[in-house]
Amino acid sequence: MGLLSGIFLGIAFGIGLMAGWNHMMKYRSNKRVSKAVDMKLLGTLNRDDLKKICGDNFPEWISFPVFEQVKWMNKKLGKLWPYVADAATMVIKESVEPLLEEYRPPGITSLKFNKFSLGTVPPKIEGIRVQSLKKGQVTMDIDFRWCGDPSIILGVEAALVASIPIQLKDLEMYSVIRVIFQLSEEIPCISAVVVALLSEPKPKIEYVLKAVGGSLTAIPGLSDMIDDTVNSIVTDMLQWPHRIVVPIGGIPVDTSELELKPQGKLTVTVVKANDLKNMEMIGKSDPYVVLHIRPVFKVKSNVVENNLNPVWNQTFDLIAEDKETQSLIFEVFDKDIGQDKRLGIVKVPLIDLEAESWKDMELRLMPALDMLKVKDKKDRGTLTIKVHSYSLVWVSLCYPRCLGILVVFV
Structure with missing residues (x-):
């Protein structure tokens, strides 16, 4: 009798132990799933969202690195x-x-x-x-x-x-x-x-x-x-x-979609300059203007001799590829026998120009674009220009680095 009761109690205890273990495993599994869901939701929150949740208790040392370390x-x-x-x-x-x-x-x-x-x-x-x-x-x-x-x-x-x-x-x-x-x-x-x-x-x-x-x-x-x-x-x-x-690779591929393409045309009139710095010991500077969007495609005005208030009234056409990041650069030089001296420089971001309209601008010339390297920070005068920007959609351009691209002026 004692043997039978012992077997019965042992089987009952084993079944109970197995049932308890199974219940505990299901509970832990559900908790892990719940935590994973919570972590996923937290992973979608940004710094501002966490600040709203934590309020004044938000630790400042928490960061959201943009770059992944490798x-x-x-x-x-x-x-x-x-x-x-x-x-x-x-x-x-x-x-x-x-x-x-x-x-x-x-x-x-x-x-x-x-x-x-x-x-x-x-x-x-x-x-x-x-x-x-x-x-x-x-x-x-x-x-x-x-x-x-x-x-x-x-x-x-x-x-x-x-x-x-x-x-x-x-x-x-x-x-x-x-x-x-x-x-x-x-x-x-x-x-x-x-x-x-x-x-x-x-x-x-x-x-x-x-x-x-x-x-x-x-x-x-x-x-x-x-x-x-x-x-x-x-x-x-x-x-x-x-x-x-x-x-890359031995098979010829079409990379035209990856190349930089013209997006716009600028018509720029260099009108005049005023109060330029004199670089000559005898007489006055002989100024001219060099303008470009890309340094390799520069255009140059005529030289006005012996004049610190020159008038050019010359018009140039320039091609732009990206108005969000590119700028129009103007450099005024003094024509000399040896090396020409730069009288001033100024930059006009293309994003500041309105499309399909003329814009008159009086620009203050600077010794350099990076003023931290310049010791002589004296005034270099002003440059007056007119700019008209166009969108390019369809027309064939003789563009040195984008031959065959079709563009049209809207």
């Missing part, structure tokens, strides 16, 4: 950098060296690389943000930092001056790079890549110039010339909306 990518890049640097060195030298002549400043007769190497220190990727995902295309913004040890020597020649090797040392670069991948069904699954530097935050490029076996003073203003050339190349070729399109 430490694993930096480790891989460090191992692959010797091979990446060799390949990039060849590509950069072959593509950039021909452009040095195109962007060569006045007063310099030759500008080329005597030596170019990216060094042994790899760049660092601080974070990556996926900007957009759409059919056949992925857009990423990469927070990029590089304090490298490249070996870059420029051969600079000027009139009546022998070639001077100029070394770029202590190069530092901080920027956000926009990369657009055009996807394909063929291996390697990427048919083309677009690379550009975002204008905001503004790319920061710092370096030190040092003459090898000579002095920078051999060519007056050489440092400023090289700085202007570097800034022009970066702004005109790499700063968004400008971009470099690189086809």
Whole structure:
């Protein structure tokens, strides 16, 4: 009898234990699901939403990082950098060296690389943000930092001056790079890549110039010339909306949709200037105006001799690709026997211009666009202009970098 009752009690206890365990597991599972739902809802809240919920108890240390850290990518890049640097060195030298002549400043007769190497220190990727995902295309913004040890020597020649090797040392670069991948069904699954530097935050490029076996003073203003050339190349070729399109893979692909296209036309009349700064020891300056949206497509007014209040009344047509990010630049120079001196500069963002209407503007000239580097901050006078902007929709333009694009003036 005792044996039977023991068996019965043991079976009952086992069933009860199993039932209790099953109930506890279901309870914990439901709690986990409930927490997961709550976490998902919290994940959709932004900083302002949490402040409304928490009120004064919201901790200020809570942040919402825009960029995702990719430490694993930096480790891989460090191992692959010797091979990446060799390949990039060849590509950069072959593509950039021909452009040095195109962007060569006045007063310099030759500008080329005597030596170019990216060094042994790899760049660092601080974070990556996926900007957009759409059919056949992925857009990423990469927070990029590089304090490298490249070996870059420029051969600079000027009139009546022998070639001077100029070394770029202590190069530092901080920027956000926009990369657009055009996807394909063929291996390697990427048919083309677009690379550009975002204008905001503004790319920061710092370096030190040092003459090898000579002095920078051999060519007056050489440092400023090289700085202007570097800034022009970066702004005109790499700063968004400008971009470099690189086809990938052995199959020919259509990259026309990735290329930068004209969106608008500006008709600009340079009317006059007043109270220009005199740069001459004897007589007065001989001013003229250079205007552009892209540095490589500059137009120039006539020279008005011996006049600090010149009148030009000349009209020019310029093409714009992106009114949101581009600007119209005016530079006033003094024509001289040697190097022309800049009297003043001013920038007009295209977004400030109204479409399909004339706008009269009196612009105050500045010594430089970046006033932090300027010691002489005295008044440089004013420039009077008229601007008319058009939208481009359909008509054939002889545009050096966009041949065959159809555009029409509305």
